[in-house]
Amino acid sequence: MTSEPVRLLRGTVDVMIVKALSWGPLHGYAISQWIAATTDDAFSIQEGALYPALRRLEEKGLLESRWSVTDTGREARFYRLTAAGRQWLQREVRVWARYVEAMSRVLSSISPRVEGA
Amino acid sequence: MKRGGREERRRLRVFELPVGEDVRREVRFHMDMKVDALVAQGWPEEAARQEAERIFGDAATFEAECRRIAARQRRSVRRSMQWDALWQDVRFGARLVARRPGFTAMAVLTLALGIGANTAVFSVMNGLVLAPLPYADADRLVSVWEQSESGRPNRVAEPNYLDWRERARTIEVMAAYRGPWLTPVTGGADAVRGAVSIVTEDFFRVLRARALHGRLPSAVEVGRNSGDLVVVSERFWRTALRGEPDLDRIALTLADRTLPVAAVLPARFDFPGGTDVWIPRPPDAGGDRTSHNYEVVGRLAAASSLESARTELRSIGQALAREHAGSIDAVSAGVTPLGESLYGSYRRPLMMLLGAAAFVLLIACTNLASALLARSKAREREMAVRASVGANRSRLVRQLLTESLMLAWLGGAAGLGLAWAGLRALRWTTSPRVLQLRAIEVDLTLLLFTLLASVLAAVLFGLVPALRAREGSTATLLRSGGRGGTGRRTPLWDLLVAFEVALALVLLVSCGLLLRSFRAMLDVDRGFDTDGVLAIDVFVPESVHASDAALAQAQTQWIEALAQLPGVESAGIVSALPGSYGLNGGVDREGLESAYAEYRVASEGYFAALRIPLERGRLFDASDQMQSQPVVLVDEAFAAQFYPGTDPIGRRIRNLRNDAWHYGSESWLTIVGVVGSVRAVGTLGDPAPTVYVLQRQRPLRARDGVITLRTAVRAEAVLPGVRQVMERLAADVPFEIGTAHARIIEPVADRRFAMLVVAGFAAIALALAAIGIHAVVSYVVERRTREMGIRIAIGAVPAGVAGQIVREAMRVVGVGLAGGVLVSFGTARLMRGWLVATPAVDPSTLTLVVLLLGGVSLLASLIPAIRVTRIDPILALRAE
Numbered sequence: 001m002t003s004e005p006v007r008l009l010r011g012t013v014d015v016m017i018v019k020a021l022s023w024g025p026l027h028g029y030a031i032s033q034w035i036a037a038t039t040d041d042a043f044s045i046q047e048g049a050l051y052p053a054l055r056r057l058e059e060k061g062l063l064e065s066r067w068s069v070t071d072t073g074r075e076a077r078f079y080r081l082t083a084a085g086r087q088w089l090q091r092e093v094r095v096w097a098r099y100v101e102a103m104s105r106v107l108s109s110i111s112p113r114v115e116g117a
Numbered sequence: 118m119k120r121g122g123r124e125e126r127r128r129l130r131v132f133e134l135p136v137g138e139d140v141r142r143e144v145r146f147h148m149d150m151k152v153d154a155l156v157a158q159g160w161p162e163e164a165a166r167q168e169a170e171r172i173f174g175d176a177a178t179f180e181a182e183c184r185r186i187a188a189r190q191r192r193s194v195r196r197s198m199q200w201d202a203l204w205q206d207v208r209f210g211a212r213l214v215a216r217r218p219g220f221t222a223m224a225v226l227t228l229a230l231g232i233g234a235n236t237a238v239f240s241v242m243n244g245l246v247l248a249p250l251p252y253a254d255a256d257r258l259v260s261v262w263e264q265s266e267s268g269r270p271n272r273v274a275e276p277n278y279l280d281w282r283e284r285a286r287t288i289e290v291m292a293a294y295r296g297p298w299l300t301p302v303t304g305g306a307d308a309v310r311g312a313v314s315i316v317t318e319d320f321f322r323v324l325r326a327r328a329l330h331g332r333l334p335s336a337v338e339v340g341r342n343s344g345d346l347v348v349v350s351e352r353f354w355r356t357a358l359r360g361e362p363d364l365d366r367i368a369l370t371l372a373d374r375t376l377p378v379a380a381v382l383p384a385r386f387d388f389p390g391g392t393d394v395w396i397p398r399p400p401d402a403g404g405d406r407t408s409h410n411y412e413v414v415g416r417l418a419a420a421s422s423l424e425s426a427r428t429e430l431r432s433i434g435q436a437l438a439r440e441h442a443g444s445i446d447a448v449s450a451g452v453t454p455l456g457e458s459l460y461g462s463y464r465r466p467l468m469m470l471l472g473a474a475a476f477v478l479l480i481a482c483t484n485l486a487s488a489l490l491a492r493s494k495a496r497e498r499e500m501a502v503r504a505s506v507g508a509n510r511s512r513l514v515r516q517l518l519t520e521s522l523m524l525a526w527l528g529g530a531a532g533l534g535l536a537w538a539g540l541r542a543l544r545w546t547t548s549p550r551v552l553q554l555r556a557i558e559v560d561l562t563l564l565l566f567t568l569l570a571s572v573l574a575a576v577l578f579g580l581v582p583a584l585r586a587r588e589g590s591t592a593t594l595l596r597s598g599g600r601g602g603t604g605r606r607t608p609l610w611d612l613l614v615a616f617e618v619a620l621a622l623v624l625l626v627s628c629g630l631l632l633r634s635f636r637a638m639l640d641v642d643r644g645f646d647t648d649g650v651l652a653i654d655v656f657v658p659e660s661v662h663a664s665d666a667a668l669a670q671a672q673t674q675w676i677e678a679l680a681q682l683p684g685v686e687s688a689g690i691v692s693a694l695p696g697s698y699g700l701n702g703g704v705d706r707e708g709l710e711s712a713y714a715e716y717r718v719a720s721e722g723y724f725a726a727l728r729i730p731l732e733r734g735r736l737f738d739a740s741d742q743m744q745s746q747p748v749v750l751v752d753e754a755f756a757a758q759f760y761p762g763t764d765p766i767g768r769r770i771r772n773l774r775n776d777a778w779h780y781g782s783e784s785w786l787t788i789v790g791v792v793g794s795v796r797a798v799g800t801l802g803d804p805a806p807t808v809y810v811l812q813r814q815r816p817l818r819a820r821d822g823v824i825t826l827r828t829a830v831r832a833e834a835v836l837p838g839v840r841q842v843m844e845r846l847a848a849d850v851p852f853e854i855g856t857a858h859a860r861i862i863e864p865v866a867d868r869r870f871a872m873l874v875v876a877g878f879a880a881i882a883l884a885l886a887a888i889g890i891h892a893v894v895s896y897v898v899e900r901r902t903r904e905m906g907i908r909i910a911i912g913a914v915p916a917g918v919a920g921q922i923v924r925e926a927m928r929v930v931g932v933g934l935a936g937g938v939l940v941s942f943g944t945a946r947l948m949r950g951w952l953v954a955t956p957a958v959d960p961s962t963l964t965l966v967v968l969l970l971g972g973v974s975l976l977a978s979l980i981p982a983i984r985v986t987r988i989d990p991i992l993a994l995r996a997e
Binding site for chain 1: 178
């Protein structure tokens with residue numbers, strides 16, 4: 001159950017992180033809670049897996065981070081999208097939309113024949 | 118935060134934590150938040166923590182991966198920051214350089230002198246010694262020579278060359294050549310003087326020459342029409358022949374024969390150096406083995422090494438010496454790489470010049486180091502401020518080095534220009550053979566050399582102040598307001614000044630020794646005197662005064678007319694001046710074994726003009742005419758060597774080899790007198806035995822001769838008269854007037870050139886040292902104005918205070934002088950082989966140089982020190 005979806009998960013997690021940050025800076029915990037809530041925990045991601053993904057996105061220049069203080073007075077590492085990250089998200093959204101559309105057509109088809117063949 | 122460097126500081130904030138701590142804290146925050154959330158949902162504390170850890174997954178693995186990525190990212194960011202910093206340094210440096218034009222100009226000029234000196238010498242060296250000869254597979258080319266009994270290499274006699282060529286297997290192909298010498302050449306309309314060389318048929322094959330235009334004659338063709346065509350240089354073709362593309366339309370008239378031009382050689386083909394016209398012709402097998410007229414160049418066979426060629430030629434040479442015992446004077450034969458035999462003799466003097474140039478650069482660097490040191494003191498406050506706002510020490514050092522490097526590169530560029538201009542100027546003003554041998558051009562090697570010299574210089578002069586900047590304590594500097602309270606010279610400064618003085622001393626001593634040696638060489642009693650003597654080179658074309666009788670008569674007429682000119686004491690003609698390449702060969706003595714001698718054609722006026730004394734018998738006189746008994750004069754060396762203990766007067770000699778073919782070897786010449794021997798300038802050994810044949814009886818060899826005039830007045834005064842006479846009596850004869858002195862010292866022109874260059878370097882060194890001392894003392898005075906002011910205010914005599922400053926400076930100079938004297942002992946030893954009649958350790962030169970340098974140093978420190986006496990104590994105190 002863990003090994004098989006990883007290939008899918010990795011790219012997916014990136015998109016989810018960037019999407020989560022599209023409204024403004026968040027710390028890692030907040031991002032994980034947003035993903036869990038939004039997806040109804042459908043992917044049951046290990047929360048720790050989020051952090052290497054965050055670091056990698058930062059290295060790629062899609063995110064930047066700084067230590068700051070939360071509302072509750074704790075010190076946390078806040079991430080925020082860069083301009084490059086925002087553009088990347090727009091591209092990914094289009095790719096995903098096509099993917100989902102194509103897959104849902106495949107899975108909802110009712111005939112084995114191709115029309116016009 | 119919004120100002121410059123925001124980007125950098127933002128990055129720095131991210132990096133406040135070490136990577137490990139950064140990752141750990143982030144994970145801990147996550148856990149704490151999760152636990153809090155679970156507890157809020159009603160989980161017990163302990164269970165909540167376990168649940169949080171379960172949901173998080175393998176924390177250790179995730180943390181390790183985070184650390185790895187973060188570390189990688191930091192490295193790359195740091196790299197890009199370094200580039201940013203470098204760029205910042207460069208911009209900052211450029212601003213500083215531009216803001217202080219005076220200082221920059223001084224620094225760049227100083228460096229340009231140092232780097233330019235090195236570049237100039239190196240470019241000559243690069244052209245002559247380092248770069249390969251411009252011929253295909255030039256490393257396979259060798260020079261082959263005869264070894265005379267004295268063990269020295271000698272020119273080659275034709276029959277020996279022919280035997281080598283036939284027997285040698287290690288040398289694939291071998292050619293003989295001689296020349297170039299200047300001859301009137303008529304090409305089309307104008308008569309010009311061309312440098313002509315005679316080469317054997319294989320010459321162009323040895324050098325693998327390719328024609329630029331036309332076709333080079335094959336060996337067979339040359340053999341068939343011996344001497345019936347010529348090959349010309351690109352330069353000659355372009356200038357004298359006006360670049361006529363159709364070679365069929367041009368022919369050269371040379372030695373009264375009209376020869377077609379077969380080919381034009383490319384511009385870089387310059388061998389034998391300076392040749393305009395090559396006449397290929399087969400060698401003469403009938404020549405004798407003691408007439409050393411040729412030089413030989415060969416190409417090693419594919420399978421043989423230099424060593425095997427040496428071995429083979431040695432044995433061939435020794436075999437020939439046995440086979441032709443009695444008629445050969447060579448004992449063996451030798452082989453040298455061509456480049457070495459052509460330019461090898463320049464290696465040592467050039468190394469010496471490069472050494473001298475290196476000294477100049479060192480002095481320039483020392484000067485700049487101390488100037489930068491002074492400036493770095495002035496900038497201490499700036500540095501302290503920068504350090505206090507976060508620049509670390511190594512960053513500051515880097516900043517200083519960047520500035521040095523920029524100065525050095527500016528200096529290097531200026532130096533390159535200076536070297537180029539200097540070499541061009543030298544080519545115009547003097548004619549040292551060194552500079553004419555091969556084109557000296559700015560190439561990649563030279564640029565690399567200059568670049569390297571600049572970087573080296575930057576490190577040398579930039580490192581000292583930079584390292585000092587490292588030492589200073591920020592706090593004390595800030596507190597003192599960047600104004601050194603007393604501004605005393607530091608030991609480092611003293612060291613630099615002493616070092617500079619020592620270097621200058623070494624250079625001056627070397628220069629002094631060379632000067633002395635050169636003077637000694639000229640001052641040797643050479644047996645002749647050229648003071649006030651004019652030399653007129655005449656080149657009589659063979660078409661003019663074709664017969665011997667007409668030639669002799671014409672020569673005599675010129676000499677007599679010139680002798681009549683007011684101010685002229687005596688006039689004569691000679692085939693070649695002492696030291697010029699003349700003829701030599703075997704001489705038969707009546708009833709005795711044959712001898713060997715230099716051979717000159719002369720008239721009696723020549724001996725008078727050069728004040729060559731008559732030792733015994735008589736000179737030529739009016740009774741000796743063309744048809745009278747053939748007479749000859751011999752010199753003391755000839756008499757001593759070949760008629761020891763007897764009187765040579767009245768003895769007869771004949772068969773002067775180079776004469777024989779023209780006058781017949783049968784006629785005996787009677788020795789009528791013995792004249793003093795002459796030594797060529799640049800030689801110190803025993804004079805060569807010489808015979809003088811009378812011009813009226815043997816005019817031919819003086820066809821291209823030198824008329825010598827001794828003048829009682831200044832030479833310039835008689836010049837118009839000389840020109841008039843020559844133009845009236847010898848309208849169809851090209852001639853050139855110069856002083857005999859200039860002609861005589863030609864063989865030592867290179868030596869003189871080297872000496873002048875070293876003298877130039879020494880002068881620069883002296884000036885730089887003086888500037889350096891002046892600058893340091895000025896700075897000390899400026900810094901200590903307040904202290905001086907106080908001392909003067911409380912009663913010190915201003916002159917005394919100034920004296921103290923000078924004394925302090927001179928103490929340092931003294932240390933430098935002493936050190937320099939010690940070092941000069943070492944360098945003089947290196948120069949010993951180069952010095953003539955001059956001891957390597959020469960007390961008088963040393964004394965003179967110490968006095969000169971000491972005096973200049975004194976002056977250089979006195980000038981700024983005197984300013985102390987003008988200090989107004991009140992102003993000085995207020996100034997702080």
